[in-house]
Amino acid sequence: MKMPEVTRREFLKIAGISGAGILGNGILVKTAKALAGKPIPTEGPSENGKWIPSCCHMCGGTTGIMCQVVDGRLARIKPNNHNPIGFTNISDDFFANIQKEGAVICPKGNAGIMALYDPDRVKQPLRRTNPEKGIGVDPRWKAISWEEAYGEITARxxxxxxxxxxxxLLWFSEDHCFTHIQDDFCKLFGSxxxxxxxxxxxxxxKASFKILMGDERPLIDAINSKxxxxxxxxxxxxxxxxxxxxxxxxxxxxGARLVIVDPNFSYTASKAHEWVPIRPGTDGALALAMAHVILRDGLQDQPFIDEWTAGFEEFKKYVSDKTPAWAEEITTIPAERIERLAREFATTKPALVDVWSGAHHTNGVYAGWAIGALAALTGNIEKPGTLLxxxxxxxxxxxxDAPKISYPRFDEGKERFPYFHKSGVYPEMMNRLAKGEGPYQPKMAMVIFQNLLMEVVGTKTVEEALKKLEFIVVVDTMMSETAEFADIVIPGTTYLERYDLNTHWVTWPVVGLRQPVVKPLFGQPTEYEFVCELGRRLGLKEGNGNDIFWTGRMSGQRIEDKTKWYEEFLSKELKEGEPKITLEELKALPGATWVSTKGTRYNKHLDxxxxxxxxxxxxxGNLIFSKKEDGSKDKQIGMLKPDGTAVRGFFTPSGKLELYAAKHVDKKDAEGNPLQPLPVYEPRKWQPSTEYPLFLINWKEASQTHSRTQNNAFLAELKVTDGLRINTKTAAKLGIRNGDWVWAESPYGKVKAKAELTEGIHPEVVGTQHGWGHWAMGKIAKGRGAHTGFLAKTIACPLSGQSLNKEICVRVYRV
Amino acid sequence: MSTEFEGKSGVYFLFSRLFREAPDPSLLNKIESFFEATDLADKVEEIVVEYTSLFVAPGEYSIPPYESFYCDALTIDASTADSPYFQPLCMPTGMKGFIYGSSARAVGKIYQEGGFELDPNFHDLPDHIACELEFVGRLYEKGKREAARNFLKNHLGRWAFNFLNNLEKQDRSVFYQRVAKSLGNFLKFECASESKFVKAF
Known part of the structure; x- marks a missing residue:
């Protein structure tokens, strides 16, 4: 096939342009002589085909993984048999069985490769050219150079x-990666x-268990439970x-019996001995009625109560009229079933109770406390098979070493929320921004790997809030809904391209290393290098003059290379922490995991x-505190027993498990209401009405993390429960058939979803898996399922600051 | 070196430049008549945004300009887990549409063997259309006809038409529709299988 002469002449005309220097330098540069013709070296830190131990970050679970890089590409991910997170949370089980049985990773962990090589990743810094911001508004991105991006962010x-x-400056970050350096940056910057x-x-x-036992995150010893x-x-x-x-x-x-209390017949409920469908927001009433039965029938562990709880008499008095019949009215669970559950729970040892995100409602903190109280009444704390x-x-x-900041947080969380957690109160910040309230008006936000529009309840409020900010920088691997509100988007790195140290989710000291198994795909800096670069450009120093973003924390030398600088940062944390080893030594350990040989310890309150x-x-009084360097009182470390022995006890104001919190008396919550000294049941605030007669809840599944993994091609292949589940009887009344498109509508908005009829949901409730309903994020995620955030009110629990994700009422009708 | 090859490499370099980054006004001035357009330089701001939305920013308009995206299947080996709980049947095999597949590594090696490597200031992947076009241009520039021919056959020619077809069909940018059409027309002759190839230009 020969090119026609006319065409040939046309192309020759433009071919001439290349000689005029107008095309600039090309992409391909001549290789140094010595390298020319030789095979390309393998990228990444390992030799070809070697398995590199690391930790997952498809979610905050940080499970151990092994990664095989073949020819510069990540080829395989498998479980790491030296890291307990993929196996157990109890050391005896870990030491005896992991090599025999092998650890696991979940579907998300298996799908990590698809996240790394997702074509919808952000590749270069982008600047918006459309000044208008809003849901569905095209930012009209313009690709900019790294220098331009750094220059503008630094100048701002x-x-x-x-x-x-x-x-x-507001700074929002994820909570299981590179948090310390971001925290340091904010302190030194002055925010x-x-x-x-x-x-x-x-x-x-966290608040519930802090009140009860002075620990924010107890874990269940399920393997030893009955x-x-x-x-x-x-x-x-x-x-x-x-x-x-x-x-x-x-x-x-x-031999354990598993009972699941949930309005939704979850996957766990399907494997349980018993599913207890409950009306949303009433878990506290069920727990109190169970406590009533236990105390009425004398099934409690009285010696344990006498020795290790405070406020038993007050609690007993409070539950004296919380009968199963009372709870039946509230929870819809038959009284005789409550009686039976209470008896079974109290007479089977060891037993455990727990509650997580189900309690995202206005009675949630007290409900969690009431649930925890069941463990205290029966002595099921700190023993094998209980809550630890x-x-x-x-x-x-x-x-x-940073100067004290004279301004309060924008959410004034510390001053207003009695169980404020240092991570901040997102709903309060969004409300205040949207309404122009608060102690001052923030101007700029750095959003690192957070999708505020889909994670904070009340999406329309978040939209208004973000519009109020003068300048937003989003660092993310994906073009999230929030990234579409950014003035500059910076390409983030996946967990396979960077470092972190992980210490959570098991009962004894363990540190797992996350390390780069491949280089960042687009040559972009990791998030910690990005923050370090900003610190350098701003010239941030410690109070003592130390050039902290330049000085290696181990060597004390000035370090140009930001990766090396951060490696020393991590080494220092390891040396000062429990492992007392360097990063290099951690890398060399089996599975790059440091596991304390001390193991899981029970009954730590007796130490x-x-x-x-x-x-x-x-x-x-009877409490013992450590001393700060200046001799003042520091952390609670123990308590004096009546016989004068000094033991650890529990880190509460009484040193014991608190069934009654004396410190709540005369205190107020963020809304100015009195704190209750007992784990009271109060109906949640938003109740169904004639207009909005159904409860709406949401939940999570193994297939996805929050709202951030829905663009993953492999995970999208799995069974997706992105429809709206409705009880068959309820649907019949509403004239809705399986597969119908329906609207779920609240006073705040409406979303469309496909009806999924089932017997497996409480008849007063509809619900869906959280995280779907994207309008950005990528081609796979976009347009699937419903985002219930549009239906919610932007509200924080006035005790803990918890975002009340599950307190929604709706009406549902066919499209 | 023959002038015919020089002309040919010039065409590759020009198209490579058009995909490497958004054009500037002086380049637009030079090429507007070829693309049957007028006053392109006045539209430069718009073209920059179009370029970004098509080739850089993720979003509904994006058309990934990578060989791997079109040619490589991502397969996860059943040996992924040692655990007895693991069910290999649930692992995906042969899913397409990812980046940095084996093609990206393969062309990277070919560049290296040809004496080239990617400019460290180019923050993108080796199988980006701009890299592959430039490489063919470089080969012709050096008179390496057979090598160019092989690269077209084994790499660029395997996917460029699918990519350009998508680019011609999009309605975000008229300018890049024309770029796609024109490059498609050029490559059609370049990739033709007859041995008269040398005379083709």
Whole structure:
């Protein structure tokens, strides 16, 4: 086939342009002589085909993984048999069985390769050219150079700081990666507004257990349990730390009974001995009625109560009229069933109770406390097979020497929310921004790997809030809904391209290393390098003059290479923390995981405080505190028993498990209402009405994490429960058939979804898997399922700041 | 070196430039008559946004300009897990539509063997259409006809038409529709299988 002469001449004309220097330099540069003709070296830190141990971050579970890089590409991911997170949370089980049985990773972990090589990843810095912002508004991106991106972001930050407005920077980050350096940056920059995710997650649960036992995150010892009573949690599917399905099913194999209390027949309910469908928001009433039965029938562990609880008489009095008949009215669970559950729970030992995200409603913190109280009444705490306080000692955040910031946080969380968690109160910040309220008006936001529009309840409020900010930078691997509101988007890295240290989800000290198994695909800096570069450009220094973003924390030398600088940052955290090893030494350990040989310890409240520690402590009443360097009172470390022995006890104001919280008396919550000293049941605020007669809830499954993984091609192939589940009887009344398109409408908005008729949901409730309903994110995610955030009110729990994701009422009708 | 090859490499370099980054006004001035357009330089801001939405920013308009996206299947080996709980049947095989597949590595090696590597300031992948076009241009520039022919056959020619077809069909940018049409027309002759190839230009 020959090119026609006319065409040939046309092409020759443009061919001439290349000689005029107008095309600039090309992409391909001549290789240094020595390399020419030789095979391309393998990229990434390993030799070809070697398995590299790391930790997953498809979710915050940080399960151990092994990654095989073949010819510069990640080829395989498999479980890491040296990291307990994919196996168990109890050390005996880990040491005895992991090599025999092997660890696991969940579907998301298996699908990590698809996230790394997703064609919808953000590749280059982008600047919006459309000044208008809004849901569905095209930002009209323009690709810009790294220098331009850094230059503009630095200039904006500098202008804010020079004007004495550093506090007007809001910073939102994920909570299981590179948090410390971001926290340091905010402190040195002068913003009190470093926030990280927890108020959208388990701030409510943290408050419940903090009140009861002084620990924010107790974990269940399922493998040793004989009875598991779980409220509002789907641990066999919404796995997160991926040992959950194994330890729970192993517990069942060893004779445990599993009871799931949930309005939705979850995957876990389908594997349980018993599913207890409950009316949303009433878990506290069920727990109180169970406590009533236990105390009425004398099934409690009285010696344990006498020794280790505070406020038993007040509690007993409070539940004296919380009869099963009373609870039946509230929960829709028949009284005789409540009686039976209470008896079974109290007479089977060891037993455990737990609750997670199901309690995202206005009575949630008290409900969680009431649920925890069942463990206290029956002595099911700190024993094998019960609820345990984990020993989380891992790497240590080496605090920076930063001047005190004179402004409060924008959410004034510390001042207003009695169980404020340092991660911030996202709904409150969004409300205040949208309404122009609060102690000052923030001007700029850095959003690192957070999708505020889909994770904070009340999407329209978040939209209004984001519009109020003058300048938004989003760092993300994907073009999230929130990234579409950014002024500049910076391409983030996946967990397979960067470092982190992980210390959560098991009961004894363990540190797992996440390390880069391939280089960042587009040559982009990792998030910690990005933050470090900003710190350098802004010239941020510690109070003592230390050039912290230049100085290696181990060597004390100036380090140009930001990766090397961060490696020293991590080494220092490991050296100062429990492992006392360097990053290189951690890398060399089997599975790049440091596992303390001390193992899981039970009954830690009985630990006797050593004489030498006691000698250097401060005693106030029956409580013992450690001392700060200046001699003032620091953390609670123990309590004095009536016989004078100094033991650890529980880190509550009484040193015991609190069935009654004396410190709540005369205190107020964020809305100015009195704090209740007892785990009271109060109906949640938003109740169904004639107009909006149905409860709407949402849940999680193993197939997806929050709203961030829905563009993953492999995960999209799995069974997707993105429809709206409706009870068949309810649907019949509404004239809705299976597969019909329906509207779910609340006073705040409406969303369209496909009806999924089932017997497996409470008749007063409709619900869907959280995370679907994307209008951005990528070609696979977009347009599937419904995002219930549009239906919700932007509201935080006035005790904990927890985002109330499950407190929605709707009407449902055919499209 | 023959002038015919020089002319040919010039065409490759020009198209490579058009995909490498958004054009500037002086380049648009030079090429507007070829693309049957007028006052292109006045539309430069718009063309920059079009370029970004088609080839850089993820979103509904994006058309990934990578060989791997069109040619490579991502298969996860059943040996992924050692655990007895693992069910290999649930693993995907042969899913297409990803980036940085084996093609990206393969062309990277060919560039290296040809004495080239990617400019470290180019923050994109080796199987980007701009890289592959430039490479063919470089080969012709050096008179390496057979090597160019092989690269067209084994790489660029395998996917460029699918990519250009998508680009011609999009309605985000008239300018890039024309670029696609024109490059498609050029490559059609370049990839023709007859041995008279040398005379083709």
């Amino acid at each position: 930050l500098k202008a804010l700081r020079d004007a004495g407005e550093a506090h007007k 009190p507004n470093y926030s990280m995710h927890s108020s959208n997650c388990d701030a409510g649960r 009875y598991m009573l779980i409220f509002g949690w789907n641990p066999l599917s919404a796995t997160k730390f991926s040992h959950l399905p194994r330890i729970i099913t192993r517990g069942i194999e060893r 306080s984990p020993e989380k000692k891992g790497n240590k955040h080496v605090e920076v 006797v405080i050593p004489e030498e520690k006691l000698a250097d402590a401060i005693t106030e």
